[in-house]
Amino acid sequence: MNIRIGQGFDVHAFGDGDHVMLGGVRVPHSHGVLAHSDGDVAIHALCDAMLGALSLGDIGRHFPPSDPRWKDADSRAFLRHCRALAAGQGWQLGNADVTVICERPKVGPHVEAMREALSSDLGVGIDAVSVKATTSETLGFTGRGEGIAAMAVCLLVRQ
Numbered sequence: 001m002n003i004r005i006g007q008g009f010d011v012h013a014f015g016d017g018d019h020v021m022l023g024g025v026r027v028p029h030s031h032g033v034l035a036h037s038d039g040d041v042a043i044h045a046l047c048d049a050m051l052g053a054l055s056l057g058d059i060g061r062h063f064p065p066s067d068p069r070w071k072d073a074d075s076r077a078f079l080r081h082c083r084a085l086a087a088g089q090g091w092q093l094g095n096a097d098v099t100v101i102c103e104r105p106k107v108g109p110h111v112e113a114m115r116e117a118l119s120s121d122l123g124v125g126i127d128a129v130s131v132k133a134t135t136s137e138t139l140g141f142t143g144r145g146e147g148i149a150a151m152a153v154c155l156l157v158r159q
């Protein structure tokens, strides 16, 4: 079988700060996120999707929150590591689709920059990476503005 599917999901609570990292892009916001790394939910969900497709566990297995090396880490390095793990088995990204869930910040104005960053780190064309956003219509923890969530699916392909 020369395709593999994976899905991922991540959540971070909002905390003090003036921006959130989303898809490798610094997005100005009234809050930051509470996280060990830079707390980029979009990349964390995408990493988990890729690791799931590879049956290699999850992001916490590869980058334990107990490890000081990942304190304030740039999540783009996690994504590049997942790409390398996939490449080591002959896989590359076919396509990925990421959805960010929050009331604020507005994600739309940053989507193209996110797609550029993610596709660059994954070594694929920008058309292979989709980023979308939705509110949760004021419902639940995202609706109350307590945190931000993201989900991702991906296909890996090999010749």
Ligand SMILES: Nc1ccn([C@@H]2O[C@H](COP(=O)(O)O)[C@@H](O)[C@H]2O)c(=O)n1
Residues within 6 Å of the ligand: 101, 102, 103, 104, 105, 106, 107, 108, 109, 133, 134, 135, 136, 137
């Ligand atoms: N944080 C967000 C949430 C949504 N958007 C954009 O707004 C559109 C409408 O959102 P609904 O939840 O009412 O469907 C959505 O399609 C996104 O394009 C956004 O940019 N940032």
Ligand SMILES: C[C@@]1(CO)OP(=O)(O)OP(=O)(O)OC[C@H]1O
Residues within 6 Å of the ligand: 010, 011, 034, 035, 036, 037, 038, 039, 040, 044, 059, 060, 061, 062, 063, 064, 065, 066, 067, 070
């Ligand atoms: C990314 C890691 C890195 O230590 O920590 P966090 O930034 O807290 O993010 P999370 O989504 O909880 O994933 C676990 C960890 O791998």
